[in-house]
Amino acid sequence: MIEVGLKQIILALLLLSHELAVAKNAEFYITLEKNTFSPPRLHIPADKKVRIIITNLDNEPEEFDSFDLNREKVLFPGKKxxxxxxxLKPGIYEYFGEFHPNTAKGSIIVKLKESNNAD
Amino acid sequence: MFTPRYVFADGIVVDKVYHPYVIANEKEFEWRLMSSQTDTINRLAQQFGLGYSIAENVAMEFYIIGERNELGDFTASAFELEARWMLTEQGQYAFDWGAIFELERNTSVNSIEASAGLAVEKEFEKTSLTINWFLIYEQGSQIDSEFETEFRVKYRYRYIPEIQPAIELYSGEDYFGIGPAIMGVHRIEGQRQIKWEAGFITELSNKGKDHTLRLSVEYEF
Structure with a gap:
């Protein structure tokens, strides 16, 4: 039983080290200022993993939250x-800021073809 | 001195499938209940926890664990300190990785249990597969000192925030159980939210009856 467990853990660590050595993704940018995300609609390509870099220009934290995207992350003030x-499949994926849900909200629009990344 | 014949520190595998994520600046109260019924016994444990994110990717939680003994008395029987470490950013790699470390002192059987585990999660569109491996060492005056391993799996469908049905599997200590589960989250305001989980796990490796009901409620703020 212990041997099986150790093998599983070693295998998991090998997988982790392999994963850490890969991946460079396309980057997209969102800015949070005056509790508002900009652009409010960000276009990203379908079926590709992307990095969205969010810069919080406000002087207070915000929490990015999206059930559609299954993401939740604190955006620290003055940081990226x-x-x-x-x-992702083509579609509209909504998100909002937990601390200012009425103003801090936006959507990620996933398209089959990469075009303008904002509107 | 009365010694419980069955204790949760050395006998029940069904607990909670951990996700590999930590949210910064988060504090939480947690309550868990586990009720396990076999042909001969009916075990009950409750766990109260207070957790806090001490870094952007590390959270600590302290638990008081109470168990009902064979006389029917329900008393605090153990204390546990838990650390969860988010190893990778969610979605950065093919799998998301986290580590869990637990140290439990059981005063009713005078034992110590130390655990180290890995939590791995993978998204498949609206579903998520979560796997936990634990390596556990138990030592005490009334239990056998031993290493154990546990394996937990959850496959969840993110239907709506409040209703996320799942299937859970637990394996370890000659136990193999599987059953339906459900979890959900209700946002209140800001970081305040309530999360709940429930599962009904049936043991399959033995002939006799062995069902475990598990419930948990977390208030995050």
Whole structure:
């Protein structure tokens, strides 16, 4: 029983080290200022993993939350935060800021073809 | 001195499938209940926890664990300190990784249990597969000192935030159980939210009856 457990853990660590050595993803940018995300609609390509870099220009923290994207992350004031999403199917994925849900909200629009990344 | 014949420190595998994520600046109260029924016994344990994120990717939680003994008395029987460490950013790699470390002192059987585990999660569109491996060492004056391993799996469908049905599997200590589960989250305001989980796990490796009902409620703020 113990041998099986150790093998599983060693295998898991090998997988982890392999994963740490890979991946460079396309980058997209969102800014949070005056409790508002900009652009409010970000276009990203379907079926690709992307890095969304969110810069919080406000002087208070915000929490990015999206059930559609299955992501939840604190955005510290004056800092950049990275959220990895995808590969996603085409569609509209809503998100909001937990501390200012009425103003801090936006959507990620996933398209089959990469075009303008904001509107 | 009365010694419980069955204790949760050395006998029940069904607990909770941990996700590999930590949210910064988060505090939480947690309550868990586990009720296990076999042909001969009916075990009950409750766990109260207070947790806090001490870093962007590390959270600590302290638990008081109470168990009902064979006389029917329900008393605090153990204390546990738990650390969860988010090893990778969610979605960055093919799998998300986290580590869990637990140290439990059981005063009713005078034992100590130390655990180290890995939590791995993978998204498949609206579903998520979560796997936990634990290596556990138990030592005490009334139990056999031994290493054990536990394996837990949850496959969840993110239907809506409040209703996320799942299937859970637990394996370890000659136990193999599987059953339906459900979890959900209700946002209140800001970081305040309530999460709940419930599962009904049936043991399959023995002939006799062995069902475990598990419930948990977390208030995050």
């Amino acid at each position: 935060s990275v959220i990895y999403v995808g590969p």
